[in-house]
Amino acid sequence: xxxxxxxxxxxxxxxxxxxxxxxxxxxxxxxxxxxxxxxxxxxxxxxxxxxxxxxxxxxx
Numbered sequence: 896x897x898x899x900x901x902x903x904x905x906x907x908x909x910x911x912x913x914x915x916x917x918x919x920x921x922x923x924x925x926x927x928x929x930x931x932x933x934x935x936x937x938x939x940x941x942x943x944x945x946x947x948x949x950x951x952x953x954x955x
Contacts, residue, residue, distance in 0.1 A: 898948060900937055904928070911936055915947040 899920045911924045912935070924933055937944070 898944060902933060913937075913940055913944065915944060915951065918948060918951060920948070929951055 904926045906926045907946045908925045914921045
């Protein structure tokens with residue numbers, strides 16, 4: 896299962912967070928976090944993201 900990720904950088908975040916809402920995956924990260932670190936985080940959490948997407952699709 897492929898999924899599209901929206902990355903939002905902000906100065907207000909100190910840690911990265913992943914949100915899955917209404918079939919949209921959003922990663923909110925600190926402004927200074929490298930793209931490689933973001934890619935690694937998404938790869939590490941891809942199973943969790945897929946589970947959440949499937950769970951949301953099964954709920955009417």
